[in-house]
Amino acid sequence: MIQVKRVYDPPTPEDGLRVLVERLWPRGVTREMARLDLWMKEIAPSTELRKWFSHDPAKWEGFAERYTKELAEKPDLVSSLAQKSRTTPVTLLFSAHDVRHNSAIVLKRVLEQQG
Numbered sequence: 001m002i003q004v005k006r007v008y009d010p011p012t013p014e015d016g017l018r019v020l021v022e023r024l025w026p027r028g029v030t031r032e033m034a035r036l037d038l039w040m041k042e043i044a045p046s047t048e049l050r051k052w053f054s055h056d057p058a059k060w061e062g063f064a065e066r067y068t069k070e071l072a073e074k075p076d077l078v079s080s081l082a083q084k085s086r087t088t089p090v091t092l093l094f095s096a097h098d099v100r101h102n103s104a105i106v107l108k109r110v111l112e113q114q115g
Contacts, residue, residue: 002085002111004104007093011035016089019081021104023047026095034093043077045103046070060101067106081107082114 001016007026011018017037020026023044026034045053045067053063071078084090090111094104 001089002092002108003089004092004094004099004102004108006099007034007095014089015091017084018091018093020093021107022093022095023050024095029095036093040077040081043071043074043081043107050103055096055098055101057098057101063101063103064106064109067103068110071107071110078110078114082111085111 003015005015007020007022007029018035020034020036020039020041021044023041044050045063049063049066049070052066053059081090092104092107094102096102
């Protein structure tokens with residue numbers, strides 16, 4: 001099971017493995033508050049892609065397509081995370097305000113396709 005959740009939301013026992021999938025540390029969050037098991041900044045969108053997207057919902061489809069291509073260039077990271085999700089619940093943590101248009105949604109889709 002893979003779920004996505006804002007890093008600002010309180011942790012729950014159902015979260016399982018808590019993985020921050022952001023390149024930058026979220027503002028105002030301490031490590032104690034985040035209760036991370038893993039920070040995979042390397043799997044986050046590139047700085048160029050993140051800046052291009054700028055959380056603009058009008059660019060969502062283009063962002064999703066470009067980020068999926070970036071993830072295809074990181075098969076070891078994607079495979080490692082997909083493998084973990086087969087044995088334990090995984091919660092992908094993101095910091096964006098928009099819960100429908102963020103990189104964790106795209107990553108979840110790619111991980112689920114790995115089966």
